[in-house]
Structure formats: C-alpha cells, structure tokens
Amino acid sequence: MQLIIHRGTQEIGGSCVELSAANSRILIDFGMPLVNKNKERFDPDILKGKSVEELKELSILPKIKGLYKNENKSIDAILISHSHMDHYGLLSYVHADIPIYLSEGAKELVDITNLFLHKEVKSFNAKLIKNKETLVIGDFKITPYLVDHSAFDALAFLIEADGSRLFYSGDFRGHGRKSVLFKQMIENPPKDIDCLLMEGSMLGRSDRLYNNEEEIEKRIVEILKESRTATFLFASSQNIDRLVSAYRACLKTDSIFVIDLYTAYILDKLNKISKGIPRFDRKNIRVKFMKYHADVLAKNNLKSLLYLYNERKIDMDELNEKRDKILMLARDNSVFPLILKNINAVKGAKIIYSMWDGYLTEEFRFFCNEQGLLLESVHTSGHAELEDLKKFANALNPKKLIPIHTFDTEKYPELFKNVQILEDGEAIEL
Ligand SMILES: [Zn+2]
Numbered sequence: 001m002q003l004i005i006h007r008g009t010q011e012i013g014g015s016c017v018e019l020s021a022a023n024s025r026i027l028i029d030f031g032m033p034l035v036n037k038n039k040e041r042f043d044p045d046i047l048k049g050k051s052v053e054e055l056k057e058l059s060i061l062p063k064i065k066g067l068y069k070n071e072n073k074s075i076d077a078i079l080i081s082h083s084h085m086d087h088y089g090l091l092s093y094v095h096a097d098i099p100i101y102l103s104e105g106a107k108e109l110v111d112i113t114n115l116f117l118h119k120e121v122k123s124f125n126a127k128l129i130k131n132k133e134t135l136v137i138g139d140f141k142i143t144p145y146l147v148d149h150s151a152f153d154a155l156a157f158l159i160e161a162d163g164s165r166l167f168y169s170g171d172f173r174g175h176g177r178k179s180v181l182f183k184q185m186i187e188n189p190p191k192d193i194d195c196l197l198m199e200g201s202m203l204g205r206s207d208r209l210y211n212n213e214e215e216i217e218k219r220i221v222e223i224l225k226e227s228r229t230a231t232f233l234f235a236s237s238q239n240i241d242r243l244v245s246a247y248r249a250c251l252k253t254d255s256i257f258v259i260d261l262y263t264a265y266i267l268d269k270l271n272k273i274s275k276g277i278p279r280f281d282r283k284n285i286r287v288k289f290m291k292y293h294a295d296v297l298a299k300n301n302l303k304s305l306l307y308l309y310n311e312r313k314i315d316m317d318e319l320n321e322k323r324d325k326i327l328m329l330a331r332d333n334s335v336f337p338l339i340l341k342n343i344n345a346v347k348g349a350k351i352i353y354s355m356w357d358g359y360l361t362e363e364f365r366f367f368c369n370e371q372g373l374l375l376e377s378v379h380t381s382g383h384a385e386l387e388d389l390k391k392f393a394n395a396l397n398p399k400k401l402i403p404i405h406t407f408d409t410e411k412y413p414e415l416f417k418n419v420q421i422l423e424d425g426e427a428i429e430l
Contacts (some may be wrong), residue, residue, distance in 0.1 A: 001161045001430045003195065006062035008404045009422045011035055012201055013042070013086035015405055016062055017168065021161035024138025027067070027078045028157060028168050032089025033060065044089075052093055061093060062425070069095050077101055077137045079129075079144075081170035082154035083109035083238070091124055101127045101135070103144070105153025108269045109238055116262050116296055129155070145185065147171075148178035150382025152240045152270060164194045164430040167396060171199055171405065174388035175212040175380060177241045182388065189395040195430050196398035200406035201383035203415070210380045213245045216354070219378050220249035220327070223352060229345050230323040231255075232330045232373075235354040237263040239382075240270060240277060242354055243329075247278045247285070250327055257285050258319065258328040261293035264309050265302075286314035288328070290335060316342045327352075332364050340371060347372035354379050390415065400430075 006016040013034025019026050033042040037059070047055065052068045055061040066074025073095040080088045080102040088110060091100065102110075107126050114122060129135060131146035143158040149171045157168045167190060174182035210216050224231060235242045243263070250257040259267070264280040264287045271277045280287050287309050297305055319326060320343055330336050340346055351373050353360060360377075368375045384392065393401055393416045401419050403409045412419045422428065 001159075001164050001166065002427055003166065003402075003430055004427045005197070005402070005404060005422055005424060006064060007031075007033065007424050009402075009424050009426075010407070010409050011039075012405050012407055014090075015081075015087055016064075016090075017197065017404070018064060019140070019159060019161070019166070021139035024076045024140055024161075025066070025074065026076055026137060026140055026142075026159075027064070028159075029081055029087040029170075030078055030090050030094065031084075031086040034086050055093070061090065067095065067098070068093055071095070073097050076140075077127075079142065079155075079157055080106060081156065081168070082106055082149060082151035083113070084151050084171065085113075087171070092122060094124075096125060099125045099127045101129045101137075101142075103130070103146075103153040103155055104128050105270060105273050106151070106155075108273070109152060109266070112262075112266055112269065113238075115300060116265075116293065131155070143190075145190075146178070146181055147185075148173050148176040148181045150176065150236075150239050150241060152238070153273070158190050162430075165190070165192055166195045166197070166430060167193050167398070169196065169198045169392070169404075171201065171383060172392075173382060173384045174391070175385070176382070177213050177244060179212070182384075182392075186391050186395040189397075193396050193398040195400045195402060196393065196396050197402050197404045198389065198393060198416075199383065200389060200403055200408055200412065202381055202385050203389075203406055203408035203411050205381075208381065208385060209377055212380060213241050216242070216378055216380060217245040217249050217252075220246055220352060221252050223350055223376070223378075224249060224253040224255045224327060227350060228324055229347075229349045230319070230326045230328060230343055231349060232328050232336075232351045233354055234331060234351060235329065237266055237329065239354075240266075243267070244276075244278065246327060246329070246354075247282075250284050255284065255325050255327050256314070256322060258288050258314055258326055259285065260288050260290050260329065261297065261306075261309060262290075263329055264312075265293075265297070265305065268305070280309055280312050285312065287312045288314055288319070320344055332359075332361070337367075340373075348374065350374045350376060353377045356381075386415065393417070 002020040004018040008015040015029040017028040083106040134143045141160040144155040
C-alpha cells in the first residue's frame with residue numbers, strides 16, 4: 001500500500017490522505033484548509049469563481065489524478081471521517097461519480113450546513129457506513145471506528161490492503177460524552193498496526209479550562225443558580241455534546257433552554273439517529289423563531305416543521321417575563337444586539353463562552369463591556385490532550401507513527417515512539 005498525505009503533515013485543516021493498492025485508490029478526507037501558505041487564516045472567498053485548474057495552481061486543490069470533475073475518474077472512493085469543514089469542505093470539486101463514504105450523522109450535518117449556511121458542498125454520491133461494519137472497496141478492506149470528538153458521529157478508520165494495516169485516527173478525544181469509546185479503544189485496540197496517522201491538534205495549545213463535559217455541566221449549573229437575569233450560551237449548534245451539557249444543566253436548575261430554529265432542526269434530525277439527543281419537544285426546551293431560519297425552512301418545502309416547532313415557540317414577551325430562568329443559545333452575530341435590546345434589565349447578564357477562545361474578538365469583548373455583560377469562558381477542547389494521545393499511541397503500538405492534523409509536527413519524535421515525519425505530497429510504501 002502506498003501512502004501520500006497531500007495536506008496535513010504540518011498543519012491543522014485541509015486534511016487529505018491518498019492510499020493506493022495494486023488496482024485501487026482511495027482518499028481519506030478532503031477538507032478546506034484553515035490556514036494559507038503564510039499560516040494566516042484561510043479565506044474561503046478566494047475559491048469564488050475559480051476553476052479546478054486555477055485552484056490547483058494556487059495549491060488549494062492538491063494535484064491528484066482522476067479526482068476532479070473535469071477529468072476521467074480514477075479514484076475509487078473518498079472516506080470522510082466527520083462533518084467538520086476542514087475534513088470535507090472541498091468535496092464540491094470532486095467528480096460526481098466518486099462515492100463518498102461517511103456516517104449517517106455526518107451526512108445529516110453536511111446537509112444541514114448546506115441548507116442553512118449555503119456552503120458549497122451540494123449533493124454528492126453519499127454512501128452511509130457504520131461503526132465496526134467492515135466494507136470492501138477494490139483492494140481495500142475498511143473498518144470504521146466510532147470515536148469521541150466534538151463532531152457528532154465521527155469516525156476513525158482501519159484500512160487493510162496488500163498485507164499491511166493502517167489506522168487513521170481522524171479527530172478524537174478521550175474526555176467528551178463518548179469517552180467510553182476512547183477507553184474501549186485503549187483496552188482493546190486494533191492489533192498489528194503498521195502505520196498510524198495520528199492527529200495532534202492540542203500539542204501546541206493549552207486551553208484546557210475544564211477537564212470534561214461533566215465539569216462544564218456543573219459550572220453551567222452554578223451560573224444558572226446565581227443568575228438574576230437571562231444567561232446566554234455561545235456555542236456551536238453542531239457541538240451536540242455541549243448542547244447536552246447545557247440542557248442537563250437546565251434540567252437540574254429548572255431553567256428554560258431557548259434554542260433557535262436551526263438548532264431545533266439539527267436536534268430533530270439527529271434524534272432520529274440517537275434517541276438520547278434532546279429534541280425541541282422535551283421538557284424545558286423552547287424555540288425562538290428567527291426570520292432567516294424560518295425563511296430557509298419555508299423555501300425548502302419544510303413549512304410543516306415550522307408548524308411543529310411552533311408548539312414550542314417562545315416570543316420576546318415570555319422570554320422577558322421569565323428571563324431569570326432562561327439560558328439562551330446565541331452567537332456573536334448581528335441578531336444578538338437586537339435580542340439584547342428587547343430584554344429588560346440585561347445588565348449583569350452572563351455570557352457563557354463555550355467555544356475556542358480564538359474565535360473571541362476584541363470587538364465582542366468591548367461590546368460586552370459596554371453593555372455590562374459578564375463574559376466567562378466555559379469550554380473544553382474537541383481534541384485529545386497529550387496524555388490521551390500518549391495512551392492512544394501506546395495502545396495501538398504502531399511500527400510507524402506519522403503526524404497529521406497538527407502545527408507541532410516537530411514535537412512528535414520526543415513524545416512518541418517510531419515517529420516518521422512526512423512532507424505534504426511525499427509518497428511512501430507501507
Ligand atoms: Zn474535527
């Protein structure tokens with residue numbers, strides 16, 4: 001089996017791995033970069049109006065034969081590990097006949113992102129795959145492993161071909177609500193791994209404010225108990241673990257978790273996959289209608305859902321009246337100041353900032369200050385910390401460990417055994 005990491009050996013984002021066997025070629029992940037050549041934030045607007053050939057010239061699309069829509073297809077399949085843009089965001093450029101294998105949860109979230117956020121990954125040839133259900137694609141035998149990550153239904157892959165075994169970790173952690181999956185992997189790891197591609201997002205960061213989701217839930221409970229006015233939660237609606245933590249905190253304090261239509265739709269869809277996910281009609285959940293979200297549903301023949309969600313609608317008057325019992329999911333966007341304006345006595349309200357601090361702008365800090373809002377970070381990473389990475393690497397005990405999805409490639413040799421560092425685009429035989 002031949003391995004080429006087209007992007008990801010020295011950076012986080014834009015992951016793309018190619019594997020070739022005697023008669024087959026597959027890719028794992030085809031993500032949007034998060035940084036450009038100068039390691040500054042990647043601006044997706046640069047893609048607009050450019051052809052595949054132009055994007056290849058800019059090194060935004062990797063030069064992979066038989067992959068793109070303007071050529072004869074010779075890639076047999078693409079496996080997508082999870083629904084984060086930096087793992088699937090360039091799929092719209094690939095040949096429409098190439099099957100894309102992903103979990104049901106990942107497929108739902110990609111579709112939802114397209115529907116609401118107009119991301120350019122439109123319909124694709126999706127094939128659903130399941131935890132531990134092995135599939136054969138040409139010369140490859142592939143076994144997906146469900147992992148604990150901030151993206152719902154995320155997968156790692158064991159790939160066997162030509163007598164060698166490769167394990168692709170994808171993004172993972174050991175401290176989320178699915179930490180049991182991590183424990184199982186450590187206790188009963190796949191054996192005889194020749195090559196492990198392991199992520200290392202956290203090797204250069206130290207934003208460990210809370211150890212796990214239980215601690216986050218506990219802190220939200222304390223905040224809600226103390227609150228005398230509305231409380232706001234800034235979190236991604238696609239971070240299901242975090243929504244569950246917030247919802248559980250609401251149940252414990254008899255607070256009302258106010259979500260928007262977009263979030264109600266996500267929970268509704270994912271609840272069909274995993275019954276434990278709180279739906280809009282559960283106790284203590286109410287839905288705030290925003291015009292933009294309502295328009296999206298109406299325009300896409302989903303008006304019936306509006307009637308359904310309407311049963312749990314909360315309007316501004318009720319929100320105001322019950323404000324000391326409210327935890328409202330919100331984001332730093334143009335709608336937030338309008339909501340604030342309509343809530344009385346909002347001074348002293350707490351904003352639970354439950355996302356990576358890197359997204360927190362100076363402007364927003366200033367805005368909070370001006371409005372008398374108290375900002376508190378309550379977050380834990382979606383990625384494994386060093387000690388869990390070590391446990392993982394030791395358990396899998398690969399003949400070769402290759403860094404991927406990290407800005408700290410050069411730290412691997414002193415932290416792990418059998419490390420081999422690759423360059424983007426370098427081919428090796430396993
Ligand atoms: Zn991810």
